[in-house]
Amino acid sequence: MSRLLLKDVRPYGEGDPVDVLVVGEAIAEIGANLEVDADEIVHAGGAVLLPGFVDLHTHLREPGREDAETVETGSAAAALGGYTAVFAMANTDPVADNAVIVEHVWRRGREVGLVDVHPVGAVTVGLKGEKLAELGTMRRSAAEVRIFSDDGHCVHDPLIMRRALEYTKSFGGVVAQHAEEPRLTVGAQAHEGANAARLGLAGWPAPAEEAIVARDCLLAGHTGGTLHICHVSTSGTADILRWWKSRKTAGSVSAEVTPHHLLLTDDRLETYDPVNKVNPPLRTDADVMALREALADGTVDCVATDHAPHAAQDKDCEWAAAKPGMLGLQTALGIVVRTMVRPGLLDWRGVARVMSERPAEIAGLADQGRPVAAGEPANLVLVDPDAEWTVRGAELASLGENSPFDGMQLPGRVVATLLRGRLTAHEGKVRR
Amino acid sequence: MRHLLSTEGLDAATATSVLDTADTLKQTLLGREVKKLPTLRGRTVVTLFYENSTRTRVSFEVAGKWMSADVINVSASSSSVNKGESLRDTALTLAAAGADCVIMRHPASGAAHRLAGWLDEVGTQVVNAGDGMHEHPTQALLDAATLRERLGELAGRRIAIVGDLLHSRVARSNVHLLRTLGAEVVLVAPPTLVPAGADQWGAEVRHDLDPELPKLDAVMMLRVQAERMHGGFFPSAREYSIAYGLNQARLDKLPEHAVVLHPGPMLRGMEIAPAVADSPRAAITQQVSNGVHVRMAVLYHLLAGEELSA
Ligand SMILES: [Zn+2]
Numbered sequence: 001m002s003r004l005l006l007k008d009v010r011p012y013g014e015g016d017p018v019d020v021l022v023v024g025e026a027i028a029e030i031g032a033n034l035e036v037d038a039d040e041i042v043h044a045g046g047a048v049l050l051p052g053f054v055d056l057h058t059h060l061r062e063p064g065r066e067d068a069e070t071v072e073t074g075s076a077a078a079a080l081g082g083y084t085a086v087f088a089m090a091n092t093d094p095v096a097d098n099a100v101i102v103e104h105v106w107r108r109g110r111e112v113g114l115v116d117v118h119p120v121g122a123v124t125v126g127l128k129g130e131k132l133a134e135l136g137t138m139r140r141s142a143a144e145v146r147i148f149s150d151d152g153h154c155v156h157d158p159l160i161m162r163r164a165l166e167y168t169k170s171f172g173g174v175v176a177q178h179a180e181e182p183r184l185t186v187g188a189q190a191h192e193g194a195n196a197a198r199l200g201l202a203g204w205p206a207p208a209e210e211a212i213v214a215r216d217c218l219l220a221g222h223t224g225g226t227l228h229i230c231h232v233s234t235s236g237t238a239d240i241l242r243w244w245k246s247r248k249t250a251g252s253v254s255a256e257v258t259p260h261h262l263l264l265t266d267d268r269l270e271t272y273d274p275v276n277k278v279n280p281p282l283r284t285d286a287d288v289m290a291l292r293e294a295l296a297d298g299t300v301d302c303v304a305t306d307h308a309p310h311a312a313q314d315k316d317c318e319w320a321a322a323k324p325g326m327l328g329l330q331t332a333l334g335i336v337v338r339t340m341v342r343p344g345l346l347d348w349r350g351v352a353r354v355m356s357e358r359p360a361e362i363a364g365l366a367d368q369g370r371p372v373a374a375g376e377p378a379n380l381v382l383v384d385p386d387a388e389w390t391v392r393g394a395e396l397a398s399l400g401e402n403s404p405f406d407g408m409q410l411p412g413r414v415v416a417t418l419l420r421g422r423l424t425a426h427e428g429k430v431r432r
Numbered sequence: 433m434r435h436l437l438s439t440e441g442l443d444a445a446t447a448t449s450v451l452d453t454a455d456t457l458k459q460t461l462l463g464r465e466v467k468k469l470p471t472l473r474g475r476t477v478v479t480l481f482y483e484n485s486t487r488t489r490v491s492f493e494v495a496g497k498w499m500s501a502d503v504i505n506v507s508a509s510s511s512s513v514n515k516g517e518s519l520r521d522t523a524l525t526l527a528a529a530g531a532d533c534v535i536m537r538h539p540a541s542g543a544a545h546r547l548a549g550w551l552d553e554v555g556t557q558v559v560n561a562g563d564g565m566h567e568h569p570t571q572a573l574l575d576a577a578t579l580r581e582r583l584g585e586l587a588g589r590r591i592a593i594v595g596d597l598l599h600s601r602v603a604r605s606n607v608h609l610l611r612t613l614g615a616e617v618v619l620v621a622p623p624t625l626v627p628a629g630a631d632q633w634g635a636e637v638r639h640d641l642d643p644e645l646p647k648l649d650a651v652m653m654l655r656v657q658a659e660r661m662h663g664g665f666f667p668s669a670r671e672y673s674i675a676y677g678l679n680q681a682r683l684d685k686l687p688e689h690a691v692v693l694h695p696g697p698m699l700r701g702m703e704i705a706p707a708v709a710d711s712p713r714a715a716i717t718q719q720v721s722n723g724v725h726v727r728m729a730v731l732y733h734l735l736a737g738e739e740l741s742a
Binding site for chain 2: 193318
């Protein structure tokens with residue numbers, strides 16, 4: 001079995017540096033100055049060691065738009081970003097609403113081998129919101145689908161949503177909702193507020209998200225189903241989640257926030273550069289502050305990237321014609337450090353909670369988000385907490401270059417990522 | 433001026449200078465049989481319209497021709513764009529073919545800003561002839577020219593903009609320009625047609641037209657698009673007309689000197705009573721003729737570069 005020694009690491013950023021010996025797929029030993037033989041030694045210089053990150057919300061674009069991203073390029077971006085598991089959204093072409101497609105994506109992930117790729121299955125056939133997809137069949141497929149989502153679209157029919165929550169209960173499925181009341185967002189181009197009004201962009205009002213979140217919380221409580229709210233973007237949604245979680249009721253509700261909603265506001269609309277176009281849209285400073293607080297206090301469970309690569313022609317156009325979405329996998333940690341760690345809202349244990357442990361729990365992954373301890377699976381990420389680096393969109397591993405963080409300086413850099421004991425990324429390079 | 437994309441951010445000195453140039457051009461051409469100045473000879477101006485608007489396109493075309501520019505009209509329907517060439521490629525093609533200035537109307541807000549971004553490197557200039565619900569700066573300039581002719585200086589004047597503020601690029605451009613020129617602006621519309629955040633435009637927002645009328649120096653009626661009448665923004669054309677239409681009784685409440693403007697095309701009977709539109713208080717045909725002079729002035733400032741000495 002391979003032996004990898006991580007020298008001078010600080011698990012969760014706490015205490016004096018220790019050495020971590022990884023043998024095969026697991027952590028074998030943790031201690032000061034381990035005197036052991038190893039096939040490879042990584043000198044970490046006191047870097048923070050955390051469980052590998054888990055992204056509940058990734059768009060890998062395969063099948064259908066391999067010019068924007070593939071399982072391979074997306075996996076590379078994930079490994080470089082410190083991820084050991086990602087959930088590939090179902091809005092591919094063809095849609096991942098059946099066992100054949102989810103198994104294809106899952107198999108491609110295994111072949112590439114840089115990160116565990118878990119396909120998300122569509123809730124409804126063709127994402128149309130009309131008829132439940134074969135959820136149980138996808139669950140029983142080799143891909144063992146656990147999370148179902150029509151992301152990109154809201155499951156807006158309350159009866160279909162109720163049925164999805166009820167039906168998935170029998171096999172422990174999670175319904176991940178893209179909360180957007182479509183009648184309130186017809187033609188919407190940006191957050192409904194002063195900036196959109198001034199710039200002549202049709203508004204996406206906050207209640208279009210909040211109304212669906214409130215409704216679905218009630219449905220989850222009523223059915224006992226398991227609901228996950230994708231990309232929470234408004235302070236009102238945080239209030240609703242706080243209210244729901246304060247009640248003792250059946251069902252389960254979790255929620256995610258994206259790095260970009262923790263940092264960027266609709267002030268970015270000014271240039272009409274579609275790199276800033278995303279759904280749900282960038283909102284106000286007050287929303288950003290409320291989301292940081294909600295993530296810090298656990299109202300919002302975790303960070304998910306909504307990594308959404310696009311081909312150049314789908315962004316280098318008029319705002320209205322541009323596809324929504326931005327890259328996220330390689331910049332997520334830096335933004336979490338900048339918005340949560342540096343201001344003192346989260347410590348490194350908190351980072352492990354929101355980027356690894358909670359997402360793994362929500363998704364029901366047994367071998368991810370585990371403690372950094374002997375005997376545990378070696379799905380790990382090493383972070384240099386003091387490094388500052390400048391994002392270069394064109395240098396990111398994704399095929400798309402649509403990063404709104406291009407040119408931005410971010411703190412916190414991924415030094416290495418380990419998937420089941422094997423280095424998948426080290427010092428900015430993918431290891432195969 | 434590098435481009436003319438919006439009136440937001442257009443400073444008072446530049447705006448006034450364009451209006452003064454328009455004035456000078458108007459006086460110069462007054463009574464001339466052949467309305468042709470050599471100023472832009474050899475320059476190529478392209479009108480690129482992704483939305484039909486005969487009135488605006490012709491106004492720009494006449495403006496260009498009166499200054500001896502070569503004017504080429506390109507009309508591109510949005511559907512042909514969806515099928516094929518991107519706006520970026522169209523823009524670069526026009527620039528490569530030697531366009532000095534592209535005048536574009538486009539259904540997407542911000543399209544002119546994007547166009548200017550792509551054309552900046554090659555030095556082609558852009559005039560926004562209306563982008564989605566965003567701005568229509570030459571309309572605001574011609575409205576200001578008309579108001580200056582009727583009222584003199586605009587500083588301290590009180591001007592109402594009435595109607596569909598939500599979808600109106602004319603309203604946005606006018607709010608910015610009129611305020612820059614020192615006028616007070618009051619926006620009047622049902623709440624459904626007031627965009628979120630309009631209260632931050634530095635204009636008062638009102639929902640009741642009648643109490644405003646005696647205080648106004650000018651009232652600018654906006655076009656209500658027929659297709660929106662059934663969009664639930666207000667219950668019926670009749671109710672809209674009763675609450676916000678400019679009829680004879682409302683005209684009588686305006687001060688003697690007050691001016692009525694409408695960017696056209698008008699929905700007679702609904703937004704404005706025919707007798708009001710045709711009354712001497714209305715400056716609607718004057719707006720159209722000023723449109724040519726203002727657009728000449730804009731092309732002059734963009735392409736000839738220096739100030740016109742009066
Ligand atoms: Zn979504």
